[in-house]
Amino acid sequence: MLKLLFLFLFITFSSYSGAEKKLPKWEAGLWAGGLIIPDYRGSSETQYYVLPLPYFIYRSERFQVSGKEAKGLLYKSKNIQINLSGRVNLPVDSDENAARAGMSDIDTALLMGSTLHYKLYQKENNKLSFRFPLQAVFSTDFSRINHRGFTFSPSIFMNRKAQWNSSFSLAFLFSTQLYNEYYYGVSENNVRLGRAYYQPNGGYGGIRMTLDMKRKLKKYNVGGFVLYDNLSRATYETSPLVTKPENFTVGIYFTYQFAKSKQLVRSSFEAPDE
Secondary structure (H helix, E strand, O other): OHHHHHHHHHHHHHOOOOOOOOEEOEEEEEEEEEEEEEOOOOOOOEEEEEEEEEEEEEEOOOEEEOOOEEEEEEEEOOOEEEEEEEEEEOOEOHHHOHHHOOOOOEOEEEEEEEEEEEEEEEEOOEEEEEEEEEEEEEEEOOOOEEEEEEEEOOEEEEEEOOOOEEEEEEEEEEEOHHHHHHHHOEOHHHOEOOEOOEOOOOEEEEEEEEEEEEEEEOOEEEEEEEEEEEOOOOOOOOOOOOOOOEEEEEEEEEEEEEEEOOOEEOOOOOOOOO
């Protein structure tokens, strides 16, 4: 049930479209599609979902909630934008993952911080920008909250608006030792045959590439995305919990808008990050 809740948050984010100059203050609808998601970066085990779920989006000029991410505007100029944002990572049940069998579960992770967007180039419907997100990570089982370090993932983002809106990003991932220990460390109590003691350092965590395509047809949206993770030369690449250094997350979806606000708002998040 918990995974379904956060899957709902994930697909609401995927349903968001910022192609219009003014957008409804809120909208609600139905999402239907399929997703293939690895348990965590570097895991050889994946989860499959094929289901319909509701989605809800809220917007204002300086604040936006679109499911997986909530963000507020701190600063905006012609080429620079700074946002505060938060998002959620799915939990992992260690009893359902062979590499983590007998270990503590990976709890739901909350990532909160700021992102600097710098628009490098824009001409007609093409845009190129840099993003610099710095986020603090907290895990929770909803009875307590623990700090799990920080992540930093500078990226290049390209967007093209056409009949099919498309975007591509290349991110270089970095994280602190505390974060890496939570996801990839093996304590002495968790050592077993085939799983040695392991304590990772902080530092480089590999790359992530994302390709997204979507098309808006009045009340309908159709789209799909592919997310590729590569842990080659990551500081925790040799962890016994990394059983597959390359991962793909794949999704295709269809959305139908049931209702929307008559009030339109001009979202400050359309440029430079959408």
